Amino acid sequence: MARLIVLVWLACWARLGLGDDPAQRLKLSEPVQLSYKETRTLALLAQPWRGRGYLLADPQGTLVKLQLSPQRVIMAATPRELLYFDPASGERYRLPLPAPPPQAEGILVLQQLLRGDLESIRRRYRVDYEEDEQGWRLKLAPLSDDSPYRQVLLRGDAQGKRQVLVVIEQDGDRTVTEMTVDERGSQLSYTIARLLQEALGQ
């Protein structure tokens, strides 16, 4: 799950379009809110699990995933830690970053992308980027069998309105997240801060 949050975060940044120089295009200029629909197909679930809610990200590197259905849950990734709060059960977790591998893998990928350090990513993943008039597609395939992922695929339409992130884990579990831009602007900073406070229990 921690890895997934991070990858969704990656998708948020990537939805701005990677172009010829993906590293340069990763920087958000203002907070953004996306609505999402998530479908998880796990071996331990008889039928796929579906969730939906909002993703909020800011240029400081914070991502909040506010799940509204099937029940309200807040998950957040700040540069220092991952937060989880389930109001129904009252469960609240804080996991420091960098967390031990494999949990750290996602954040490591993200950090390297944010630094524009594609060289480091290419040491562990084969990176394929394609773009045509329909949209764009970024594919990361791990070079080592130790990676928690079998494949990570991010694709977006040419208009930059809808993106889909597909994460296939080594055991075959698959998560598909569809995202559409909902709102953007500095007013979202307040929402992000409030959700972080709630996740922290402050």
Add this chain to the structure above:
Amino acid sequence: MKWRLGSLALLAIMLGWWVGHIHLETRLSVFFLGSEDPAARLVERFQRSVFARRYLLAIEAEGKGQAGLPAIADRFLEQLAGVPGVASAWPAFRPPFSLPDLMVAYAPYAPLIYSLDPSREAPALFSPADLAKRAQGLKRALLSPFGDLIQRIAPRDPLLLSLRAFSDWKDTLKGPARSARDFYPILLETRFDPFDVAHQRDLQRQLQEIFAQLAQNQGGSWRLRMTGVPVFAASAEQRVRRDVTRVSVASSVGVTAVLLLLFRSWKILPLLVLVLGFAFSAGGLVTQWVFGNVHALTLALGTTLIGVCVDYPIHLLAHCRAGRSAVQVAARLGPALTMGAMTTVIGYLALAATGYPGFQQVAVFAATGIVVALLATLTVVPLWSPGAGGRGPLIQPFDPWLRWCGRHRRWTLMVLGVLTLLAMGALSGLRWLDDLERLAGIDPLLKAEDRELRQRLGGVEPGRAVLVEGRKMETALKRSEAATRILRRLKSGGELSAFHGLYPWLVSRQLQRSNWEAYRQAVTQDFVVAWQRALLGQGLNSEVLGLQLPDSRPERWLPPEGAADTPLEEILPGQIDSNEDGVQLALWLGPHDAQAVSKALAGLDGVRYFSQRERINQLAAEYRQRAMMTLSFGVGVIMILLLLRYRSLGNALRVLTPAVVGLVFVFASFAALGQPVSFFQLIAAMLAVAICVDYGIFFFERRAGDARDTYRAMGASMLTTVAAFAALGLADNPALEALAVAVSGGVVGGYLICPLVIAGDEGPKVGHAH
């Protein structure tokens, strides 16, 4: 000539053997606790464990709001990997082993380990009515941040029973509650022995250098703090070595200065060095032979022997006059010197009788040294100074006092009597100090640093534990499980913040059997079907997560060494020990209410609450009581020896009284000044009595001179003794300081009182030369 060369050759061999074979011990705990006491055994086990090889490092930003701490910490961790002697280093908030992987390894054993009290917990745990809720919880867990872990555990343990077993470790899995914004703790494990001070000090220097370079490169103001057993060991070793050097140099210089001042001659020094050489090398060799090592503090205390041992050759040389050869003087003085040496040896042997480990060494070292110094005085000194070249001290600072005592003895004695009564009255105000930690003189700055860093990390408190003993592992585990049940209760009640027990890493066979039986009775065919329905109700895969009907016996028991590949030494550092007495287990405690923990554990067989500090202080109180008994017993033995020699109670009392009265004044001074008294001062009192009695004997017998000559020679002895013991006062170690004050004060007091209690014309004057 050949005897002279022979004596030199013997000394050279002894010194050579000494240098080649002495193993110098610097651990303070060995001197203050020894290795027999349970406290000492725990400390030693702790010192052997990986715990002791670990440093707790912390990186801090010195400026407020300074960013970049994780970055500098990461680079520091990267560089640590390449430092020789570093086995591993990791952020303290992340254990060096993968707890999730281990939990997965324990999942197949879930029906054997799920509860510490299955008979009480099983009915609620396996209630069919709650199965729908449990399935819901399983689904929620699958979708939580720990979903990856649950996915690995659930197929082997669908009811997630093993998670209950690991509930004490939940905090570790969740990570620290605080952010690493301004404080980044790192644990570093070294390959070196924690007491390999040379390597540890070198490592500490390298860590500081690497960090300083990184901080410079990164910019900003950063600080690296460190604590851990190796840090204390390096500091203690440095302090002990400094004390030894300082005390031995000061003692040697002091005694030499006193001798030169009194005798105005260099000629006497080589002979004294010869006698001391024999005394020290013999003391060191015998100590090494008996104990297998020589503690540095023994050497520091041993240097006081300089002051005691030079008395014998001084007396001998002071009485070598025209017409008397050294051999003749040695023969005449022999009995008195032997008597004096015996009383001193009794004093030092009394140290051993206190049971105090460090002083047992000192006693052996000193007793051997004194006996050998006496033998060297009577046999070797006459070889080198055969003629009548000796002379008494040229400066007689105490002659006026001797004259005063001769003229006004009666009323001075009365004043002394009144003062003694007053001093005895003041003794009731004595305060006792039973804090061995204070007496050990551990660097207070290091202690404060250690306390602060550990508090911020919120881990276990070193030195406080629940100790469990059993003849066999199974017994010890059963007892430890009983203790863990109580600790869990205390934790939920807020009286204990955390603890590191052995459950569920190691589980007794009896508990495994109880768990299995309860599980087997609960998981019936109906239960299996109900669970299947609950899974389907939550949309969970019942094929993977379904339950099987349990057999009469489990497929396999959890082995005594834990599940496969469990790094027990990493997970349970220093917590398991076994020897011929049985198995000892330690459950480390976090911050807690000592009284509540101790009370709650009372009555459990083979289980006891242990606080190193409290145990040490209890030991100090025991040592003090024993020291009191030893002091009384030692004085009694000396009195008997004096009675046997003089066959008169009055004479024996006269000889002994100066020493005892001198001490009464010293202790009265402590009481008046509000200076707390530890058993070190009591031990010092015994030593002072043993040394002072010599003066009484010499002054009473005056075998080779008149009262004035004898008193002068005694004055020289007293000053050298005081110079040697006063040098202990220069040590940083408070125990050595205590000895310095008490012995020096007692010896000076005893010396001054001698001519008051023993009149100049009294005594048997056996073998008077004139």
